[in-house]
Amino acid sequence: MSAPQSRAAKRAATAQRILDAARAEFGEHGLETSTIRRIAQRANVDPSLVMQHYGSKAALFAVAIQLEETGPGEIEAHLHDVLDVRLAELPPQTRALVRSMLTAPEAAASMSAFLNERVANLSHAMGGDDADLRAALIVSSILGLTIARHFLKLDAFVHASDAEIARVARPWVTTGVDPAAAPPATERSG
Structure with a gap:
């Protein structure tokens, strides 16, 4: 017979179940098509508990996608997963946001906030000198690849499979x- 859990322990266990369910749901369906109701079903809780613990779907997503402090191999695996998602067909909501980000201030603000959050999360996970700049360059590279493949349809990307692009891009x-694994940068003389 197990000892009864404290109220705080039960609350923490429920929050963790919701977070695990959210990670699975967001991983399968992305932010746009995931719902609080489906996350609650996965966690076997009432949808109101999801809102009590996390406040909103956007807030839950922000927590769910946080990278833990981890080693380079795990960060690289995460980035490979992100790359795979961005190479596949984009959901309509993502297409609309990316298409509008340069012409609609609201879309630009949404995209900037999302990318700044991704940069901060990645930077924190990587650590080290220039982590913010390295993270911004990685996130920018994935965004550029997404635009070049899905919107500009560069010939090299049109004629290559997702697997071929991923093999080269990873x-x-x-x-x-x-x-530490990168070759030393050379200084330019001015």
């Missing part, structure tokens, strides 16, 4: 994750 996108 080492390139993760170059800045572990600065």
Whole structure:
């Protein structure tokens, strides 16, 4: 017979179940099509508990996608997963946001906030010198690839499969994750 849990322990266990369910739901369906109701079903809780613990779907997503402090190999695996998602067909909501980000201030603000959050999260996980700059370059590279493949339809991307692009892009996108593994930068003389 197990000892009864304290109220705080039960609350923490419920919050963790919701977070685990959210990570699974967001991983399968993305932010746009995931719902609080489906997350609650996965966690076997009432949807109101999801809102009590996390406040909103956006707030839950922000917590769910946080990278723990981890080693370069795990960060690289995460970036490879992100790359795979961005190479596949984009959901309509993502297409609309990316298409509008340069012409609609609201879309630009949403995209900037999302990317700044991704940069901060990645930077924190990587640590080290220039982590913010390295993270911004990685996030920018993935955004550029997304635009070039899905919107500009560059010939090289049109004629290549997702797997071919991923094979070439993976080492390139993760170059800045572990600065100790990168060749030393050369200084330019002025």
